[in-house]
Amino acid sequence: MSPLDELQSKALAELAAIADLKELEAWRVFYLGKKSQLTQTLRGLASLSVDDRRQAGAQANQLKLLLESSFEEKKKTLQQAQLAAARQEYFDVTLAGRPLTLGRLHPVTQTIREIGAIFSGLGFQVVEGPEVEWDRYNFEALNIPPGHPARDMWSTFWMDYKTESGQTPMLLRTHTSPMQPRVMEKTKPPVRVVVPGKVYRYEATDATHESQFHQVEGLAVDEGITLADLKGTLYEFARRFFGSDRKARFRCDYFPFVEPGVEMAIDCWVCKGAGCRLCGNSGWIEILGAGMVHPHVLERVGYDSNKYTGFAFGMGVERMPMLKYGIDDIRHFFANDLRFLRQF
Numbered sequence: 001m002s003p004l005d006e007l008q009s010k011a012l013a014e015l016a017a018i019a020d021l022k023e024l025e026a027w028r029v030f031y032l033g034k035k036s037q038l039t040q041t042l043r044g045l046a047s048l049s050v051d052d053r054r055q056a057g058a059q060a061n062q063l064k065l066l067l068e069s070s071f072e073e074k075k076k077t078l079q080q081a082q083l084a085a086a087r088q089e090y091f092d093v094t095l096a097g098r099p100l101t102l103g104r105l106h107p108v109t110q111t112i113r114e115i116g117a118i119f120s121g122l123g124f125q126v127v128e129g130p131e132v133e134w135d136r137y138n139f140e141a142l143n144i145p146p147g148h149p150a151r152d153m154w155s156t157f158w159m160d161y162k163t164e165s166g167q168t169p170m171l172l173r174t175h176t177s178p179m180q181p182r183v184m185e186k187t188k189p190p191v192r193v194v195v196p197g198k199v200y201r202y203e204a205t206d207a208t209h210e211s212q213f214h215q216v217e218g219l220a221v222d223e224g225i226t227l228a229d230l231k232g233t234l235y236e237f238a239r240r241f242f243g244s245d246r247k248a249r250f251r252c253d254y255f256p257f258v259e260p261g262v263e264m265a266i267d268c269w270v271c272k273g274a275g276c277r278l279c280g281n282s283g284w285i286e287i288l289g290a291g292m293v294h295p296h297v298l299e300r301v302g303y304d305s306n307k308y309t310g311f312a313f314g315m316g317v318e319r320m321p322m323l324k325y326g327i328d329d330i331r332h333f334f335a336n337d338l339r340f341l342r343q344f
């Protein structure tokens with residue numbers, strides 16, 4: 001084997017084992033650089049006879065071409081491998097981002113927040129309370145003792161709670177009003193709170209009634225509060241929530257924990273007051289019950305009813321977006337149909 005044959009097989013074997021571009025450059029310098037054996041051989045050709053020079057020159061040049069093309073090929077292979085590896089971590093900052101599927105707040109949650117924000121703006125604080133409640137807060141502290149016929153106004157889900165002294169009746173609160181005595185027990189007047197939350201009624205559902213729905217309770221107690229404050233506050237709320245073009249109406253109503261008691265209604269969105277199936281042909285849809293807090297309720301929590309007066313109200317939350325956006329059935333809110341929920 002001639003020295004150039006040996007050089008060829010050694011160079012090609014080493015080239016095959018090379019795994020990165022740095023090693024490849026060292027290989028090029030060694031086998032094809034100015035001081036390489038091959039370059040020296042080519043330079044030494046001048047001292048040979050014409051015949052020897054022709055033969056040795058042709059072989060050396062052929063080897064040079066082979067090593068150069070093998071080098072280029074290997075370089076290309078290594079560069080492609082390097083690019084492929086880099087692509088795995090490659091992040092193109094110019095690409096448009098993939099859209100995120102964001103969730104959204106349930107329309108009832110949005111409504112509760114909107115109502116809370118309006119009353120915050122009117123000086124009320126937002127507080128929350130328990131959904132599983134004692135009889136004494138849901139009824140007794142509200143002037144509705146056991147056996148009182150007004151208990152029938154709130155069909156109740158009862159449950160028994162075992163204590164050391166036996167079974168004590170508990171219930172799923174039928175309204176947010178039990179938060180009135182709960183707040184007053186812990187606070188001295190003046191009081192101004194709104195209480196959003198879930199309430200439960202053991203009753204059949206229809207287009208405007210659910211067995212689980214939401215209310216926002218309101219309570220204001222201070223010296224000198226009158227029915228005019230109640231009406232002014234609720235008119236202002238209705239103006240901010242529904243807009244000034246909707247009509248609001250107050251009528252007498254009865255609740256054992258207020259005297260006098262009223263209900264507030266808004267003109268029906270479907271018939272604009274003319275009368276239809278949704279509003280029971282009355283032209284109005286009731287949104288809340290309210291009144292001046294009964295002196296018995298104030299006295300039970302230790303407030304002096306000669307000094308302090310107050311108003312309270314309890315509004316149905318679902319009825320608000322129904323009126324505002326023209327939703328004709330309350331059951332849409334809890335049917336979990338995304339086509340409905342995505343509209344809000």
Ligand code: YSA
Nearest residue numbers: 175177209210213287288289290291312313314315316
């Ligand atoms: C009254 C006087 C006060 O000083 C304070 C609060 C109240 C309201 C009282 N606690 C109450 O629950 N009255 S209510 O039974 O008439 O309900 C109040 C509002 O809740 C209704 O005006 C209506 O908007 C809504 N509502 C009642 N039953 C409902 C309902 N919403 C959906 N489904 C039902 N089943």
